Amino acid sequence: MTQKFDVAVLGGGAAGLSGALTLGRARRSVVVVDAGSPRNAPSAAVHGFLSRDGISPFELAEIGRAEVERYGGLVLQATAVEARRTDNVFTVTLDDGRSLTARRLLVTTGLTDELPAIPGVAERWGRDVVHCPHCHGWELRDRPVGVIATHTQWAVRQALMFRQLAPEVTFFQHTAPAVSEQETAQLTAWGVDVVNGPVDSLEVADDRITGVRLAGGTVSACSAVVVAPRLVANSALLSGLGITPTANPMGIGESITADPTGLTEVPGVWVAGNVADLSAQVMSAAAGGAAAATAINGDLVAEDTRLITRLLSGNYWEEQYGSGKRVWSGKPNPQVVATAADLPPGTALDIGSGEGADSVWLAARGWKVTGVDMAQAALDRAARSAAEAGVDVTWQQADVTTWDPAPAQFDLVSVQFVQLTRPAREAMYRRLAEAVRPGGTLLIVGHHPADLEVMTLHRPRLPHLMFTAEEAASVLDPSAWDITTTAQERPATDSDGQRITLTDAVLRAVRRAAG
Numbered sequence: 001m002t003q004k005f006d007v008a009v010l011g012g013g014a015a016g017l018s019g020a021l022t023l024g025r026a027r028r029s030v031v032v033v034d035a036g037s038p039r040n041a042p043s044a045a046v047h048g049f050l051s052r053d054g055i056s057p058f059e060l061a062e063i064g065r066a067e068v069e070r071y072g073g074l075v076l077q078a079t080a081v082e083a084r085r086t087d088n089v090f091t092v093t094l095d096d097g098r099s100l101t102a103r104r105l106l107v108t109t110g111l112t113d114e115l116p117a118i119p120g121v122a123e124r125w126g127r128d129v130v131h132c133p134h135c136h137g138w139e140l141r142d143r144p145v146g147v148i149a150t151h152t153q154w155a156v157r158q159a160l161m162f163r164q165l166a167p168e169v170t171f172f173q174h175t176a177p178a179v180s181e182q183e184t185a186q187l188t189a190w191g192v193d194v195v196n197g198p199v200d201s202l203e204v205a206d207d208r209i210t211g212v213r214l215a216g217g218t219v220s221a222c223s224a225v226v227v228a229p230r231l232v233a234n235s236a237l238l239s240g241l242g243i244t245p246t247a248n249p250m251g252i253g254e255s256i257t258a259d260p261t262g263l264t265e266v267p268g269v270w271v272a273g274n275v276a277d278l279s280a281q282v283m284s285a286a287a288g289g290a291a292a293a294t295a296i297n298g299d300l301v302a303e304d305t306r307l308i309t310r311l312l313s314g315n316y317w318e319e320q321y322g323s324g325k326r327v328w329s330g331k332p333n334p335q336v337v338a339t340a341a342d343l344p345p346g347t348a349l350d351i352g353s354g355e356g357a358d359s360v361w362l363a364a365r366g367w368k369v370t371g372v373d374m375a376q377a378a379l380d381r382a383a384r385s386a387a388e389a390g391v392d393v394t395w396q397q398a399d400v401t402t403w404d405p406a407p408a409q410f411d412l413v414s415v416q417f418v419q420l421t422r423p424a425r426e427a428m429y430r431r432l433a434e435a436v437r438p439g440g441t442l443l444i445v446g447h448h449p450a451d452l453e454v455m456t457l458h459r460p461r462l463p464h465l466m467f468t469a470e471e472a473a474s475v476l477d478p479s480a481w482d483i484t485t486t487a488q489e490r491p492a493t494d495s496d497g498q499r500i501t502l503t504d505a506v507l508r509a510v511r512r513a514a515g
Contacts, residue, residue: 002496003074003455005029007296008092008102010080010237013038014049014282015273016108017064019289019296023106024071026297029452029461031074031100032065033092039110039274040282042126047135049283060282080109084240088303090268103303104268104296107238108289111253111274113229116150116174120202120209121227128209128224129202133161135281144168146212146222148199149176154228154252156183162226163190170220172212174199195220228252231278241266253278262292270296307460311419314374314399321355321377328354330385332361333416334490335445335506340365346411349435351400351428352418356382356393363391367412370394372403401428409437415444419465429475438513444472448487448503456494457502469505481509 007023009016012034023030040046040057047053052060065075082093083105093099113131115121121129130136145166149155155176163169171187171194173179179187179194187194195214203211203219211219231253235245238256243264245254255278262270272292273285280288310316320327336358340348345366350359353371355378363369363386371393373379379395386393401424413432420428429444436442449466451457469485476483485507492502 002091003031003100004457005031005074005100005102005455006300006461007031007104007106007293008033008080008090008100009106009108010083010092011108011110011234011273011275012036012061012065012075013108013110013273014060014064014286015110015280015289015292016106017061017068017289018286019106019108019272019293020068020073020075021064021071022290022293023297024068024073026293027072027463028297028300029072029455030068031076031102032068033076033078033080033094033100035079036061036077039113040126043135044127046282047138048281049286080237082240083237085266085268088268103300105270106262106289106292106296107235107256107269107271107275108273108285109234109237109275111255111278112232112234114232114253115229116148116227118148118199118201118227120204121225124202124204124209124225130224130226131158131229132281133158133165137162137165140224141165142167143224144170144222145224145226146170146172146220147226148172148174148212149228150174150230151228151250151252152176152179152183153250155226156186158226158228159187159192160190163192166224168222169193170195170212170222172199172214172220173197231255231274233275233278235275238264238269238271241269243269248278260291261295262288263295268299304460304462308462308465311465312401312421317373317375318377321375321381326355327378328357330355330357332358333445335443335488335504336361336414336416339414339441339443339508340367340412343412343441346440347409348412348414349405349408349410349432351413351415351432353382353395354378356385356395358414358416359393360386360389360391362412363393364389370396370408370410372396372398372400372405374399374401404431405435406431409435409440411437411440413440413442417446419447419462421464422467422471425467425472426475429472433476433509433511436509436511438511440511442476442481442507442509442511444469444505444507446472446505448505450487450503454494454500454502456496456498456500467505469507472505472507473509476509480512482512484508 006028007030009020009032078094147159173196198215200215211221233255270292272288348367348369350371359369359371488504
């Protein structure tokens with residue numbers, strides 16, 4: 001079964017979890033997909049993260065996952081292997097065969113450190129082979145440091161910054177182009193020795209670096225080594241969406257280009273963390289994830305606003321019913337059948353009658369029915385259905401959000417799945433309640449908020465258009481009505497053909513006879 005979310009966060013490091021936390025707090029449905037192999041796994045601790053300095057990378061991630069789940073987010077241990085876009089929906093395929101869909105993507109897959117091919121470097125990476133003075137410098141303070149250059153400008157910068165922390169720094173030219181006169185002067189000003197020639201390997205004794213061995217066999221003593229890995233964004237997932245990495249101007253790697261909020265060139269796709277910013281540390285990656293999440297939520301709000309405006313407009317429904325395709329199943333709503341089965345035929349008012357299935361079914365059982373809808377195209381379809389069934393129904397085009405049936409009264413007033421904002425909905429219910437004659441029945445059915453928990457349901461997640469039966473009943477005077485409220489479950493099928501359970505808010509109210 002394909003689960004559907006507002007946002008899929010691909011990558012569960014600091015950026016991804018921070019973004020998911022922000023989205024969860026905005027009551028967005030969000031999933032985080034992460035294999036649990038962070039870039040900083042070789043390091044013993046995270047540093048420079050206010051309030052969490054010194055924490056294990058794995059513990060930080062565990063805390064972050066728990067916080068995301070606290071706000072309803074789902075965390076999946078998996079790897080996203082493909083992402084594709086169809087219309088305005090993204091489908092993400094996972095390495096375990098599962099798939100999920102989302103309205104937006106936040107990609108926080110980080111980067112890969114391509115280390116110099118020097119024996120000993122990979123084995124000691126993250127311990128006493130490092131790259132960042134802010135991440136590791138304090139722990140290596142007061143120790144002799146060797147900087148192995150593969151990128152001259154970057155290596156010079158590293159040497160100068162580590163000299164702030166170390167009593168002795170040696171610059172190994174290795175395979176990098178020669179330092180310029182200006183760079184030589186800078187290194188000399190800090191007392192940094194420059195050693196020419198390629199490095200052969202690292203010397204290690206008792207699980208500690210003791211020196212750097214040059215190709216000629218000379219060993220230069222040091223107890224920590226600084227290298228400049230090539231930083232390559234983990235962006236293969238994005239290639240299927242037409243997003244490719246851009247080379248860093250300094251030549252230190254490649255990343256995904258995005259605007260200040262993290263939005264890429266592809267609408268609906270945001271990036272944050274090291275996949276977009278090669279130099280981002282853990283705290284700034286987390287901040288980037290939060291910033292991207294706020295932008296995503298704003299974008300979803302704007303889209304939802306456009307959608308709601310369309311749903312509430314007559315033009316939208318004229319287009320739907322005028323398209324030539326059946327909009328609904330053609331079967332009467334089950335709560336209408338269940339309610340009317342126990343009632344003697346009388347007069348009925350069908351609000352939001354659509355293609356007329358309820359009206360035709362009632363008329364076929366002897367009811368005198370008036371069907372009201374805002375879309376003339378719907379009424380035209382309904383009239384054809386009534387003619388085919390050989391029944392008479394009175395059809396009326398009206399904006400049900402303002403239409404008042406007074407002074408007419410009916411034995412049954414039915415309102416099925418009319419989606420309105422609460423003020424308009426309650427005002428309509430009050431008008432329709434007045435149209436129920438004494439002894440008559442008011443039947444209101446709508447989408448229950450429980451449907452928001454059905455993660456495979458292909459329906460806009462607009463909670464303010466949903467309601468409980470108790471909320472609907474709040475407009476009625478309990479002294480004048482016999483009221484029954486239920487949350488009625490019913491089987492249904494999602495867009496993938498899978499069986500699901502939906503919940504309807506059902507209000508049945510009978511107006512008491514006067515006296």
